[in-house]
Amino acid sequence: MQELNQTQIAQRLEQLIELSVELGKRHDTDALLERILQVARGMTHADGGTLYRPSEDQRTLEFAILFNNTLNFYQGGVSGQPVTAPGVPLYDAAGERNLAAVAAYAAHFGLSVNIEDVYKADVFNFSGMVKFDQMHGYHSQSFLTVPMSDHEGELVGVLQLINATDAETGQIRAFSQTDQRFIEALAAQAAVALTNQRLIAQLENLLEALVNLINIGIDDKSPYTGRHCQFVPELTMMLAEAVHNTATGPMADFRMSDGDRKELWLAGLLHDCGKITTPVHVVDKASKLETIYDRIATVDTRFEVLLRDAEIAALKRKLAGAGEPAQIDAELAAEQAALRAERDFIRLANVGGEAMAAADQERVRSIARRSWTGPDGQAHTFLSDNEVQNLTIKYGTLTEDERKQINNHISMTIKMLEALPWPKHLKNVPEYAGGHHERMDGKGYPRGLTREQMSVQARLMAIADIFEALTAADRPYKKGKLLSEALHILGNFSLNGHIDPDLFDIFIRSKVYLQFAHKNMDQKQIDAIDESRIPGYTP
Known part of the structure; x- marks a missing residue:
């Protein structure tokens, strides 16, 4: 031996x-x-x-x-x-x-x-x-x-x-x-x-499982937000890889290690974790009068009372011989037709949209001043102040206070993430996740950061967040936009200081938008794209 x-x-x-x-x-x-x-x-x-x-x-x-x-x-x-x-x-x-x-x-x-x-x-x-x-x-x-x-x-x-x-x-x-x-x-x-x-590996798996646990909680609270929490990190990573592979232009020096990718992925998963504190009836507010339930049904009931009262008044006039029956019937038909038209208008106003005309807002206020007799036998204005406030919302379905509640989710996201003892290789997660509602011109929220104050990762997550929100077809308060419409909006955002124009250029040039669309969007939304007509992009 x-x-x-x-x-x-x-x-x-x-x-x-x-x-x-x-x-x-x-x-x-x-x-x-x-x-x-x-x-x-x-x-x-x-x-x-x-x-x-x-x-x-x-x-x-x-x-x-x-x-x-x-x-x-x-x-x-x-x-x-x-x-x-x-x-x-x-x-x-x-x-x-x-x-x-x-x-x-x-x-x-x-x-x-x-x-x-x-x-x-x-x-x-x-x-x-x-x-x-x-x-x-x-x-x-x-x-x-x-x-x-x-x-x-x-x-x-x-x-x-x-x-x-x-x-x-x-x-x-x-x-x-x-x-x-x-x-x-x-x-x-x-x-x-x-x-x-x-x-x-076990600690990393535990961390990712805890992240998914948060998203499960958000998903159970709002399935629309849950889908968003899965698609935004996916799109973020697709765009990040495209930027990583770019060899020319302003972003040519951007590179990611495997550790950088893991950090960005976790930030994407957690970018809306603060929504767990937002009331679900605000997150998923599908119509202007919706709270825990859609109050349009209550308003409909009041219209039914007015229709019934008009009919009762007409019958009483006939019994009292206070006019020709045919004339009374004609007046009743006209009054009820006007009430039904107002009801249809209020139903339409309740839906929300891109913009509500000032004349329509004034018509809501006019209807609100009607009087109706409630179950207590007392006369009331037809719409409460809160109902008028909601029905005259100009854009979308949220009041100013509700929009502040929604916007507060990003402050809560930052607060929650900054409270965690992140290891060195994940220390940027709060900054990446907390910056997706900032704008390049400093007009975003919650901190009003400018492009120079933000990381590339936070800037590209902002694009992913907006694009997913625009094209999402499962939101209760809107329809998913066509691919061409979403790109047109994003292009204007790149011109007005909302999103990073250099990253937007790569988003289009590398066909990231198309890859994501074919994988995750409803095929009916994917229309023909002429990239030469996208604002802010030069083929």
Whole structure:
């Protein structure tokens, strides 16, 4: 059995130190596993090796990497070749521990297994190995199997080396005790690195799950907002990638790392989290008179009372002989027709729209001054002050106070996100998420930031937010606009200081709008686009 001299031991120690430094820097699990196995192979001059990882249910050891130098055989890891070998069961069909397979044995007992010649060993079942040798004309001999466990003793992997070779002669030899101790030390280092990666991944998954939990709450409160919370980050990332790939123009220097992408994605998911504090009847206000219910039904009832009262008054006049019946009927028909016309007008006014004419607003006030007799037998004005205020809303369905409530969601988003202890690599999430209602000219909200005060990420999220809102076909208070209409509005926004014109140019030039439309918009909304006619864009 080969013994190491002091120089060789020093070299191995140096390898371990270098590996420790390297493991702390690697973030790709496949590359990390690859490096672990390479160093183990180099230390022992092993001809082959395998690295197993436990399955999610901890019942199987699955191959992560499998290589053999003599056979030029390499699967898994960063090879790009999938591992075709079946995993090693940790338990049999009866639920008993599998102790026949050497890798499973090492995993169960947390012990290294060093075998000088597997063909002379009768403790373990090597039938699979024998079959492999026969198929490939190979001769497996020495085996070193080392389990890798975390700080709590939980299995994170099994490292197995095959056929140690003499560095000078190339002859197969047994793994020495020194080999074993060094590989055990390497396995311990590797386990720490893998555990750190697993814990980081678990924390990141937990964070994303909590983000989704918030969105589930918003979605349950308002399915329209929930859809928006999913589509805005998707569109944001599409535009961000297009900007990242831009090689010319003002945005040519913008680049994102994988960490930057994750940070922006989380910000997109959370960009409207403050809406969880906004009353649902305000978020989803489909008509001007809607609160918890649409009060147009109450107004309709008052019109029915007026129609009924007009009919009763006409009948009383007939009974009293206070006029010709035909004349009374004609006057009744005219009065009721006028009431029905007013009812239809109020119903239309309740819908809301792009703009309400001043004459229509005055007509609402005129109708409001009518008198009707309520259930209490008292005379009342036909519409309350609050109903008049809502029915005369010029744009959309929200009063000024309700619009302030809606706008406050972004302040709440910032407040909620800034209250969280974000790690360094996610520290920009509040700024990215909190800036999508700012404008390039400083007229946005809540902070009135200008273009120079905003990150590129916040500026591109603003475009994604507006475009999704314009084209969304599921909002209760409006129809989704045609693609050409939405692009026309966005183009004007790029000209008037609302959105970033450089990012808008990439949004059009890279066909991000079309990619998103075909994936997520109703096909009836996707009309023909003449890019030369889009305001603010030069093909």
